[in-house]
Amino acid sequence: MSEPVTAPAPTTAERVHPLEFGIALNPEAARIDELIRLAELADSRGFELLGLMDHPYMGAALEAWTLLSVLAARTERIRLFPDVANLPLRPPAMLAKAAASLDLISGGRVELGLGAGAAADHGGGGMGGPRRSPKVAIDALEEAVAVIRRVWAAGDTPAAYEGEHYRLEGVVPGPAPAHPIGIWLGAYRPRMLEVTARLGDGWLPSFPYLDPAAVIALNHRMDEAASAAGRAPSDVRRLYNIIGRIDGNGGAPFNEGSAAWTERLTELVLDGGVSAFVLTPMADHARQIETFHAEVVPAVREAVSKEGANR
Secondary structure, three states, X not given: OOOOOOOOOOOHHHOOOOOEEEEEEOOEHHHHHXXXXXXHHHHXXXXXXXXXXXXXXXXXXXXXXXXXXXXXXXXXXXXXXXXXXXXXXXXXXXHHHHHXXXXXXXXXXXXXXXXXXXXXXXXXXXXXXXXXXXXXHHHHHHHHHHHHHXXXXXXXOOEEEEOOOOEEEEEOOOOOOOOOOOEEXXXXXXXXXXXXXXXXXXXXXXXXXOOHHHHHHHHHHHHHHHHHOXXXXXXXXXXXXXXXXXXXXXXXXXXXXXXXXXXXXXXXXXXXXXXEEEEEEOOOHHHHHHHHHHHHHHHHHHHHHHHHHOO
């Protein structure tokens, strides 16, 4: 009996999405000047992405869209996104307007990370936002994506949408963003993964909530869910937020030397379909960004190019 034929893994040349790297910042009010310097550093070093955490219910946190606007004005090439926007405290029609506005102002440099917000209900509820169970939060997120896309649509015909959580009535859509903004969803559990596969432009999990082995395993589930929804698996880009320290003590993933980082990220590209990594550096932020740029990023690019061509 002949051996079953296994389809080869995609080579680098067959990948739809370019390999990109970025950093993410925590918008602490006590670090305004440092945050601006770090954003400028990432831009000058050629990183493609700059994420900003969105925890508006925390008293020490700056409002994310205000800071994103400042960082957009202080950078030239890097693309910016909320990582991820807290939906319960941000009505989707206004979220769409904010994203499109900054995209136009920045010359097409905005993407939209979006989260259902169930984990932060205690904070959002305290600020007047809805307190939602995980199921209801995902229901609301599905509606929010529909609302956002309607507001971004060009044309003079008023937009209409009637959902349980959100609605549009007689709203003239626009302005259209400068480029097709990606909606990247933070997802971990089965139903949210299905929604991401069906509606999202990207899947944006975070370490340590999802470790590298789980990302690889769930990547295959995402492929299956996208195909079941009538989409190509490549329609859903795979991104990964990493909180860690390069040249750490080696006691845990992403607390290791540059060589171990390179090996982990290369595996995530080749076996997990990840095409973008966003680093939140722990302490000594500027040096960590410089080390990531000088030692990890080029090594991963080279390894993916070589190993991918041999698969």
